[in-house]
Amino acid sequence: MFEQEYESFWKAQVRNASGQRLEMLQRDLTGTKKLLEAVLLPVLGSLDDLILEYEMLSVSGMKIYAVVCLPRLRTVFEEDSFVTHAEKITRDRFSFERVRARSVAILGYTYFPYSRDELEKKASFCQRNLFELIGRVGNVEGTGMNQLPVYEREVLRFAVYNRKPFQLKDVCEWLQLRKEACRQVVRELEFKGLVNAVGGSATRCHKFMISEKAVALLHRS
Incomplete structure (x- = not known):
């Protein structure tokens, strides 16, 4: 291939x-x-x-x-x-x-x-390094990140850096916002297909993971 x-x-x-x-x-x-x-x-x-x-x-x-x-x-x-x-x-x-x-x-x-x-x-280590670079510079003009609200951009950048599932409490720590505000940010990202629910049930999700669409958005013109 x-x-x-x-x-x-x-x-x-x-x-x-x-x-x-x-x-x-x-x-x-x-x-x-x-x-x-x-x-x-x-x-x-x-x-x-x-x-x-x-x-x-x-x-x-x-x-x-x-x-x-x-x-x-x-x-x-x-x-x-x-x-x-x-x-x-x-x-x-x-x-x-x-x-x-x-x-x-x-x-x-x-x-x-x-x-x-x-x-x-x-x-894998080399890939993580590149993901981190993209996360740090991905909001420059022409990459697509600057089209998102600032809180959504920050969640994606932290998620790229982590490269592992994250919870709502992590988002609260990243953004320094209350739980309900962070939940709304995550909902918007999920609606846009930029994060995916991982585990949990149909009514309650415990963790999220950045999607391939979000990674592509970080370097798209």
């Missing part, structure tokens, strides 16, 4: 590429595939908004390429192998990587790297 989706995604990227970016896309992208499969696709739900080998201009005027970029969140994702980025790196290359990271920051992007070992051994 992933292989087919990746193949279609990669071909679309190649069709729209030229010059050095095209050459970069035709290299061995094993690490990039692992990043997409282990973290980005499970969290984002789609590869559609991502750009491989995203071209930028460094502070020195050189072209640099981000492994994967999500422009809507102005975030650059990287997969770093210990062997190529630490064990066998030259001093000049090490310095270049620092300049490259600063250039990404100067251009207003969040630099969000993962190691190959993390992707292979701690995929």
